[in-house]
Amino acid sequence: MIRTTPVRDRSRRSVGTRAGRSTHHASPDGGYARRDADPTGPTPARRLRLLHPMNRYALPDLRYDYGALEPHVSGRIMQLHHDKHHAGYVKGANDALEQLDDARRKSDFTRLAALERALAFNLSGHILHSLFWQNLAPKGAPRPEGPLSDALVEHFGSFEAFQRQLMQTASTIMGSGWAALIWEPVGGRLLTTQIYDHQSNLAQAGIPLMVLDAWEHAYYLQYENRKAEFFQAVWNVWDWQDIGDRFAEAREVRIALVGAEG
Numbered sequence: 001m002i003r004t005t006p007v008r009d010r011s012r013r014s015v016g017t018r019a020g021r022s023t024h025h026a027s028p029d030g031g032y033a034r035r036d037a038d039p040t041g042p043t044p045a046r047r048l049r050l051l052h053p054m055n056r057y058a059l060p061d062l063r064y065d066y067g068a069l070e071p072h073v074s075g076r077i078m079q080l081h082h083d084k085h086h087a088g089y090v091k092g093a094n095d096a097l098e099q100l101d102d103a104r105r106k107s108d109f110t111r112l113a114a115l116e117r118a119l120a121f122n123l124s125g126h127i128l129h130s131l132f133w134q135n136l137a138p139k140g141a142p143r144p145e146g147p148l149s150d151a152l153v154e155h156f157g158s159f160e161a162f163q164r165q166l167m168q169t170a171s172t173i174m175g176s177g178w179a180a181l182i183w184e185p186v187g188g189r190l191l192t193t194q195i196y197d198h199q200s201n202l203a204q205a206g207i208p209l210m211v212l213d214a215w216e217h218a219y220y221l222q223y224e225n226r227k228a229e230f231f232q233a234v235w236n237v238w239d240w241q242d243i244g245d246r247f248a249e250a251r252e253v254r255i256a257l258v259g260a261e262g
């Protein structure tokens, strides 16, 4: 058994709290607006601190042991994936921010396009991996319940049809990427999508709810070239409570495109 990773807080974070995800969705600079602002939400000062250009991203702890997802995902893969690959994206995002800040101070924007590409790649990698870890749980339920279950039936026809579609999305990625279930807030619908690398091909304003890492580093050590087996095995460890919580919160997001809604 792989050793336990240090855990700062194993408790499930509450939805819509000051420390939860809503602070990001509620940020006026994030392009989203909540329909009903939470009066207990972040203060202006906290928002300013969140948006400070020198703010640093951090590698979140796993909420379970490296080996807790075995036999479906090996502890060694989880250890390398989290401690090396994910940590690398966190460092890359912070490095890009620092270099952008330096460029502004020097008024030297000759590398701006490259720095923005680096930030988009690494920050998206950080966000997707953070989401992936929280989408998973050692004893996953076989399928969702409640509003998410109803919505999957509404938008895909059945849970099995959604499952087949997401598997096809994952297995047909060319190169490195992710398969994702997203909430598209303009049309108000669930969609699956391929994400190329970490940052491309996602519809603007689409909110990832559930992501499946299809990069080789996610499975090759255990499954070698049999990636379809990995994509199948992951269905034993989805945390449907987490995904359902994200769906409930994403449905509240409005981006105020009057006349464009589906």
Ligand SMILES: [Fe+2]
Binding pocket: 081, 085, 129, 213, 215, 217, 218
């Ligand atoms: Fe990954």
